[in-house]
Amino acid sequence: MNNLIATTDGAIGVGTARRRTLPVTLDIRTEHLKTTSTTGTTSAEAGLRITSGRIVVSKLDYRPTTPRTAVPPGNYTAHTYATGFDTISDDRIDGNDTYHVVLWPGPIVEPHVLKRYPHLPIPG
Template structure:
């Protein structure tokens, strides 16, 4: 997770990623919990100022996922920054093939 004060600039990761989505995220409490399928460890908590944020997810290696989507060399880079306004979800770069699980 990459928390920034301003939106990402430049397109290097956008060009390298296989699929990129962006959406708004309202955090009225200012608390963000990051959860994954692995429940053995503690859930990371990221303190943020309450408000509206944008979240961009750059997905890499989606073509390496197994049929059930549980195995593969996939990785994800999440970038979060404050926006002050609510944003709609949109696809910035679409995966050339079918999305796993789709």
């Protein structure tokens, strides 16, 4: 929970600082861009094996009508980062936090934090 990233076979969970539907940007690349590792207020990386050629970005919604994004099957590295934690209200209802996932063909790496926001507001 404190790292805002978790993995299981075929899935990456990106934690959020608020329990709301929040903006997430998915950026699929053909190669790693080193500039992403210091962007945002918190960032992490993890590996993902995609076998179906499709990924879902969703708040635990896997219905057939949920949009899928086509990607070539294979191993990927995902870099997640979030910004705007300093805009979140004390009751954690309002804020301008945003979440970004960059995905590129790469090794399956264990989830690890690259940069941590010093006062991460964990949802309660």
